[in-house]
Amino acid sequence: xxxxEEKDFSDQKLSFKIWKKILKIVLKRKRGVVxxxxxxxxxxxxDTMNPLLNAYAIENYFxxxxxxxxxxxxxxxxxxxxxxxxxxxxxxLRTAGDVEVEVGYELRDEAFKKLQQLPFSYFDKTPxxxxxxxxxxxxxxxxxxxxWGMVDMIWGGFSMFGILVVxxxxxxxxxxxxxxxxxxxxxxxxxxxxxxxxxxxxxxxTNSKITASYNESIMGNKTTKTLVLEETKLHEFDDLxxxxxxQSIKAIINSSIFFPIVLVLSYVAIALILRIGGGMILDPxxxxxxxxxxxxxxxxxxFFDPVMQIARVLAELQQAQASAERILxxxxxxxxxxxxxxxxxxxxxxxxxxKENWEKLEGEVEFKxxxxxxKEEEAVLEDFNLKVPQGTSVALVGETGSGKSTIVxxxxxxxxxxxxxxxxxxxxxxxxxxxxxxxNLGYVLQTPHLFNGTIMENIRY
Numbered sequence: 001x002x003x004x005e006e007k008d009f010s011d012q013k014l015s016f017k018i019w020k021k022i023l024k025i026v027l028k029r030k031r032g033v034v035x036x037x038x039x040x041x042x043x044x045x046x047d048t049m050n051p052l053l054n055a056y057a058i059e060n061y062f063x064x065x066x067x068x069x070x071x072x073x074x075x076x077x078x079x080x081x082x083x084x085x086x087x088x089x090x091x092x093l094r095t096a097g098d099v100e101v102e103v104g105y106e107l108r109d110e111a112f113k114k115l116q117q118l119p120f121s122y123f124d125k126t127p128x129x130x131x132x133x134x135x136x137x138x139x140x141x142x143x144x145x146x147x148w149g150m151v152d153m154i155w156g157g158f159s160m161f162g163i164l165v166v167x168x169x170x171x172x173x174x175x176x177x178x179x180x181x182x183x184x185x186x187x188x189x190x191x192x193x194x195x196x197x198x199x200x201x202x203x204x205x206t207n208s209k210i211t212a213s214y215n216e217s218i219m220g221n222k223t224t225k226t227l228v229l230e231e232t233k234l235h236e237f238d239d240l241x242x243x244x245x246x247q248s249i250k251a252i253i254n255s256s257i258f259f260p261i262v263l264v265l266s267y268v269a270i271a272l273i274l275r276i277g278g279g280m281i282l283d284p285x286x287x288x289x290x291x292x293x294x295x296x297x298x299x300x301x302x303f304f305d306p307v308m309q310i311a312r313v314l315a316e317l318q319q320a321q322a323s324a325e326r327i328l329x330x331x332x333x334x335x336x337x338x339x340x341x342x343x344x345x346x347x348x349x350x351x352x353x354x355k356e357n358w359e360k361l362e363g364e365v366e367f368k369x370x371x372x373x374x375k376e377e378e379a380v381l382e383d384f385n386l387k388v389p390q391g392t393s394v395a396l397v398g399e400t401g402s403g404k405s406t407i408v409x410x411x412x413x414x415x416x417x418x419x420x421x422x423x424x425x426x427x428x429x430x431x432x433x434x435x436x437x438x439x440n441l442g443y444v445l446q447t448p449h450l451f452n453g454t455i456m457e458n459i460r461y
Contacts, residue, residue, distance in 0.1 A: 018324050026103055044159045044162060055292065096148055134327050139323075156309045200319055270297055347432060367420070369384075371419035412443055
């Protein structure tokens with residue numbers, strides 16, 4: 001079996017081409033996506049309106065000469081905002097959850113359909129643990145980032161934009177404090193995003209190795225016990241778990257440093273606003289009130305939370321890109337063995353067969369100058385010729401590795417000859433569909449496999 005070598009995605013930047021393919025799956029749910037975006041936009045709008053309403057209350061109801069003439073309108077506005085929060089939060093939770101489930105389902109469904117089409121050669125060179133990781137963790141990670149990550153990005157972007165617009169309108173000079181901190185915030189975010197990304201990528205690689213090791217240990221349990229390899233396997237698995245623990249701690253440390261730095265920057269901004277804004281309040285020549293100062297402090301606190309969310313999502317997007325490429329590499333795998341377009345038009349596909357065009361199998365099989373090898377340097381069959389007339393029983397006898405199982409697998413078209421042809425009833429079996437061939441052949445496995453279920457269900461299957 002050829003050694004499996006997985007492509008390394010560690011140095012790749014965000015790829016529009018890859019995410020365009022993935023987003024096509026998301027955009028099939030147009031109604032859900034539109035409802036999710038509208039809910040998030042509504043939430044961002046309400047997050048902006050809430051401090052404005054509080055500032056209005058401070059300005060009118062807690063001043064030296066309070067004015068309660070608008071108290072009923074104020075109460076009604078608060079009730080509407082509360083109802084709006086309930087509707088928008090329910091809306092994005094429901095729609096984002098639906099999108100996550102549906103996208104995850106389609107990714108797994110497409111991947112599983114492709115696995116049914118792939119020949120034995122694919123499974124010869126691809127570890128089962130790798131396939132399991134694509135079907136489970138990768139599809140789940142992609143579905144999560146495409147739903148909840150999209151929610152956080154849209155909410156964060158529009159919240160920051162709305163806050164900046166309001167602050168620039170109220171007092172553009174004081175708003176420049178936040179604008180001035182943005183470059184510092186971007187540099188810090190980019191630096192730590194890269195470190196966090198590298199750390200979590202190492203965690204994912206080790207996690208894939210653990211998944212593969214765990215799966216292979218279960219599949220090869222009899223071999224392990226027969227050869228008394230329990231202690232060796234335990235040490236190997238323990239080493240992987242220790243690496244996983246160390247890399248996870250490193251990733252957590254990087255994350256725990258980044259977020260406090262962002263909080264410190266937000267407190268620096270608040271301190272500057274208090275210092276400058278407080279002086280403006282004391283200056284009677286400047287129309288700057290306590291309500292305006294509250295508004296700036298409140299919006300500054302709100303502004304830095306979306307920054308952290310967006311930085312997190314961008315890091316997760318780059319992490320998830322490796323998952324996207326891996327699962328796309330499975331979904332887009334072109335089978336080595338397939339029916340030509342002419343054969344499909346006449347005989348149909350495995351899913352939609354045209355059985356009315358299927359010929360009856362008579363049973364004559366002939367190998368004509370067949371060459372076959374699993375590896376380029378190791379030939380299994382060389383110029384092999386064999387004719388089995390209809391109604392004849394043939395026993396293949398030979399040493400282990402001489403090609404007995406290979407001949408059967410070639411007849412079933414699990415593999416195809418590198419050279420030469422195989423005829424069934426006088427016709428090259430490539431001129432008829434794989435579905436026709438498999439429906440007319442019986443194959444008894446050397447090692448029986450029982451699926452979950454009853455004996456009757458296994459026999460029926």
